[in-house]
Amino acid sequence: MNDHQRAHATFHVTGDSVTPAFWTDYFGVKPDTAITKGEHFTTPSGRPSRAPGRVGLWGVGSKSFVRSDQLEPHLRYLIERLNLSRPGLRELIERKCVKVRFWCYWDNETGNRVPDVPDDVRAMIEAIGGTIEIDEYR
Template identity: 60%
Template sequence: MKPHQLAHATFVIYQDIEPPEFWTKYFGVSPSRAGMKGQPRTMPSGRVSAFPWRQGIWSVSSKEAVTSDDLAPHLRYLAGLLNLPRPDLRELVVRTNAQMRFFCYWDNATGDRIPDVPESIRTMMEEMGGTIEIDEYR
């Protein structure tokens, strides 16, 4: 059993124009989670939710692939896996009216940890039209 990690990251695209298979083919990576608006939503537990997907989602996580309590290795792993930056991705985000982000889990129970998001990753996401969000737990 893996120890509890204090950080991990997920790359997420939310949009309702293209099916999840479009993003799987585009990135050449199988998603951690994917679904189309209105389709049944399978929860991480394997149960099917009573509520369908409210919008389309395609995401891939670093949680199982990277062992680190720092964000930088998780973000760099995802950037490498997805071959980011991609020159045409911003155009696809605009065309599909998508929202794109790195969603970061950050456990800060001690209150003294500072998230380590490399400036190069911040700049890359901004140039591609995405955001970086940190969900901090205390």
């Protein structure tokens, strides 16, 4: 496989009330992205932001850990790493007034690739009140 992966996924917790330290403690995972609304943050390039965050965000990605051009291994990695099937997660998400989603990168330059999101993964994210978004590039 070449160095450019044609698929990867990120799990995001978003909302005005997101406190990144809370979600880091809850999941026991250091985020790839952490923004507190109203505070300056470090951009993906490692530089300080010019403006404060407009919304809170906590995110962990699969790109550095999974080598696959298919989505399924990336999604399953994040589900396991974050233990997204744990009891009480949906209630916590609702109580904290946040939203959760999988954001998926999907390279479809050839136009003949179909994203592989298994039914059980869709059911699990829906069960916790989340969504799956696929950002397709052609």
